[in-house]
């Protein structure tokens with residue numbers, strides 16, 4: 001990770017570079033960085049810079065053998081600790097090292113939630129367990145292979161359980177020579193006071209809206225209006241901005257899919273329904289559940305548009321055009337059943353119902369409901 005790949009934060013980058021070139025590297029540092037500000041990315045770029053054998057004025061060279069290994073996160077003197085979902089097979093960070101490397105290299109602005117999504121462990125507790133401290137000691141006892149420093153980055157350090165934190169504390173009190181600890185944390189509230197007092201604090205500010213706009217402008221598929229909107233909503237959190245883009249794309253796909261299903265169901269067109277079902281069946285269960293939630297949202301907003309004040313309707317501009325045409329089909333005689341059928345479908349989807357049968361059934365029901373007469 002090069003400093004220039006990190007969004008904004010020029011002041012912090014300069015400070016880190018100076019500390020390295022002036023030989024003032026404190027052995028234990030705490031990067032206190034709000035979500036989406038780049039704390040972890042800065043820690044990796046800093047570590048890479050320290051180990052680079054051809055340091056440039058403002059960045060690592062990116063080409064020396066150390067940098068090449070850093071680019072793939074496989075440098076033997078770089079170690080990571082991060083929360084995992086403890087199980088019989090997963091006890092310490094290295095048990096999911098491959099997943100970790102892939103996740104970080106894909107998006108250095110990962111959050112604890114997105115990391116656990118990768119591990120398919122969204123509902124499990126995130127911890128850095130006590131066995132990790134033993135691992136840290138073991139890794140630090142290894143001789144340095146290739147660089148002057150051994151570097152240990154502990155991400156989400158406040159997820160250390162007390163036993164792990166206490167053991168780490170002992171290491172921080174008597175640090176092995178030429179070892180650098182970088183703890184990365186979103187908030188200091190949960191961190192032991194004693195750990196705070198033994199680390200040098202590096203406060204990383206959240207990004208500005210301008211930082212995020214500049215970064216999003218590199219994506220040519222986003223309109224200026226969307227970029228402004230997302231930068232405003234993300235409030236300095238780039239991870240949030242990425243999530244909003246994802247939602248935006250999903251909404252566009254869901255809208256197109258919903259329109260096609262409604263058209264095919266209205267005058268029941270078996271061929272069009274079958275094509276639609278085959279396409280949706282190929283997308284995977286999470287996307288299908290997401291589509292059902294989206295359909296509920298459109299039903300609710302359509303009803304609002306027919307019966308309530310337009311100002312409370314929450315729709316994107318593309319959705320609004322469609323919903324204005326669609327809302328006359330949603331009325332007191334069918335809305336309750338539409339919502340009921342979608343909720344039932346969602347319930348069965350969560351319990352692994354057969355997707356094709358479920359959506360075929362839904363298309364039949366929609367045909368009936370869309371053709372019910374409006375109340376007079």
Ligand SMILES: [Zn+2]
Nearest residue numbers: 052061064067
């Ligand atoms: Zn280099």
